[in-house]
Amino acid sequence: MRVELKHVFKSFSHNSSTLEVLEDINLTVEEGEFVCLLGPSGCGKSTIIHLIAGLERPTSGNILVAGRPVDGPDPSRTVVFQEAALFPWLSVLGNVEFGLRMAGIPPIKRRARALEYIRLVHLSKFIHAYPHQLSGGMKQRAAIARALALQPAILLLDEPFAALDAQTRSVLQNELMEIWELARPTILFVTHNVREATGLADRVYVISSRPGQIRDVQTIQVPRPRHAEDAALLTHQRKILELLGEEVEKVLQDELGERVHFPEAQHAVPPGHAHGMHL
């Protein structure tokens, strides 16, 4: 399904002050496309996810999914949150089955479907484990399986790998890529990591902060699987960093030292690049 945001504004009122979070956001995600929203912390990227998920309403403007305005959450648009947000009282299996149960799918069928998606994220050995027994990466795998089990037309990912270590992050990025190529859902992926965005997406929307505005769209035509040192990717990354120069400076201070790793190039980050890739 195609996602379209037209002149979307969003502000939050707190007491008597109003905070403008999004200003005139126009974006589209074509059916089956992988799009990243890239911007520094606090630029309203997550708010865009919440709006498309139907968890919040825009102050003004239209949000269209397959041409129809979004009116509340729907299982055809599922979300993977940064903190996994698994239900702690349910096992991995219970979590993955949750949406299917809500949809009224009979037990035998929903179990089979849940197991299939658990296998897809390589958690088959942990179907009876509870979230508190899982590592951060395993929790995100479970959350991805839970979101995929509903076979959504649109998968929304809100900085899903931001809290993971570089190794786990890189493995999960590759797995997400495989899953996307298998089922081809429309994906909107939020990140504040330039390498992650350029490594994954067909197109990258670059968003500035306070209020969030779209500064640029980069179409990444590099074929997959992508190599971290690909010259075209580096050019995109440089452009984005220039674009957001000041914002980077702002955010670098609190989030120094993290970067995306590609399996082929784990040690190949040039010294000057090590930090600059992270918005």
Next chain:
Amino acid sequence: MGKPMNKFEFLKPAQALFLLYVLWEATAWVFPAWPSPRAVFGVLADNFTQSTFRAALAGSAWRMVVGYSLVILVGISGGLLLGRIPLIDRIIGSFAVAVHAIPGAAWVPLAIIWFGMTERAVIFTILLGACGIVMVSTDTGIREVPPLVARAARTLGARGTNYFWFVVVPAAIPKIVDGLRLAWAFGWRALMAGELLTSVSGLGQLLSQVAKAGQLDQLLAIMLLIAGIGIAVDSLIFKRLEHAVRVRWGLV
């Protein structure tokens, strides 16, 4: 919890108990009217061979089982109604808080007027003495669904009744268990107060009997038993339950 360093930490609980025992023994030696621990434990052990005592103990246990079951039933369903239906909250919300504020023993006179000096009066006392805390904690629990969990549930299609039973209620379980643990302690106190004042055969009533007969050793023996049961049930059942729930819900 940041407990301040205690320089008597070297004293293990067993050692501390032993010290207490020695002190008791010493005071009994100084004041002959004060029964020695050996005498008290002797009386207590002997009690268990008496059928009247065993019947009293069984009676108390039974009333507690019935009373506490009612507490669970009324407390949780009342709390769910309070949290779920705003009208009920408006009407009896403050009433539940008031019930919660009345000590169990204060219900006994009303219980006696309504039910006479009967077992039902005692059970009523347990119910009213302990269900308030369960209602209040259940109510609090279902109002405090973590926002992230709520959002995840909504995107997965949970709404209405499904949302309530499969998200709100399980999310409230740690709070409900906290309430149940406190309710056990409140209920146990209420049981004793009820039995003491209604003279329905039980540990509480034995307490008043032996006090009237001036049997200090019996009095201490029964009080020890009451404390022992209270502590044992709390640590063997409720503490473990609470811990298990907190671990699973990721709260520790």
